[in-house]
Amino acid sequence: MAQDGPRRVLAAVDRAAWGLGLRPGMSAAEAQSRVAGLVVVEAAPEDDLAGLARLADWCLAYSPLVALDPPLGLWIESAGAAHLHGGEARLLADLCRRLRAGGLAARAAVADTPGAAWAVARLPRAGRIVAPGRQGAVLAELPLWVLRVEAGTVARLHQLGIERVGQLAAQPRAPFRLRFGEGALRRLDQALGHAPEPLAYRAPPETHAVRLAFPEPIGAPETLARVVARLSEALAQDLERRALGGRRFDLVFVRVDGAPQAVSVGTARPSRDPRHLAGLFAERLSLVDPGHGIDEARLAAVRVEPLDARQIAALADDTDPDGMALLVDRLALRLGPGRLFRAAPVESEWPERAVRRVAPLAPATGASWPAGLPRPGRLIDPPEPVVALAAVPDAPPGAFTWRGARRRVVAADGPERVFGEWWRSDAEASAFRDYYRVEDESGARYWLFRDAPAAEGGRWWLHGLGEA
Structure with missing residues (x-):
């Protein structure tokens, strides 16, 4: 229950109330007259916003760029981080599964633009992925409200027979703008990718991060690579002072138009080797669109573990214990998560049960296959x-x-x-x-x-x- 001017209205309803015909925005008097003994709770929008912010911080596990869309939504920029979760489809499925496990009903979608993702996520079928460049065709048959156009404008357009996004897109712009203003057309252009939609991304709680600002915008690939090398060196020194190593690193370039470009990499073991980090990011810099230039870069270790100093191998025939981890990181970045594994023995009589896939660097369990029993390659x-x-x-x-x-x-x-x-x-x-x-x-x-x-x-x- 919330105050709307002089009226008391329903701010939200649960599933049972919805089934009884109650809707958000309905006056409290009407709702109580329809349902005898209706239980109402005073709305606490500040607490709701704080809860949404906590959920946004939790979503930083999926991407370094998360923004609030009050009262019920979140934006997650997944372009540079989806590969860490097996691709967009797996990221979406895992996100929805974990939210449901936590008792939260959620719908999610992936699209080229925030507006298109917002619209498709609110369709009855959750978990949709709009193919690149297809948002126009997908949105064309959807109702106007999915563009986040004001309700009054939607009602006026309905009176003229304009009920679908495709019908709005077909209208002559100049007379439409004179009659209805800029709002509906701006939302349409944002959803189609013809106009930018700046989002206020949350600053993650970065305790291990470094930053570089540039007096002039940069954008050349070789310049970005040098910036990454400098950031990696600075971050490695900070982690070394704290005896820590990173398992996930987020790199964010901020363009002159305010749009961030994020890239994330993960490592099989804790690492603070600056050359290794710079090499991993070099594999992903092709995903960065510098636009008209980049004026700031940030690198953060968002998942860290203790990593003590160790003795460097002194003899040529000594085995570097971290060498395999470096190779695994490079191959996993190119092939994708889940593609690398090793065969581990399982104590089982039947051969097909005597082996299982484990992570490449998973510790040995002590199990072994029977000696003296030859097995096929x-x-x-x-x-x-x-x-x-x-x-x-x-x-x-x-x-x-x-x-x-x-x-x-x-x-x-x-x-x-x-x-x-x-x-x-x-x-x-x-x-x-x-x-x-x-x-x-x-x-x-x-x-x-x-x-x-x-x-x-x-x-x-x-x-x-x-x-x-």
């Missing part, structure tokens, strides 16, 4: 069925057909019997496999198994290729 999961012919039951096959090609076996070794894991299911209590390593006439090697004795109708499967 390539495991096929799930195993593929083959047609095999054996001269003697339960012996290695003399030939088998896989993917339409017949292969004659010239050498074989086995069987190696592997039992099912009874604690997983009753079906595995009596299951077993007999594995054979076989070689065909071309020298290619295969790992075959039969899942039951021949007399019981056991079938043959191909589970691996090559030697360990």
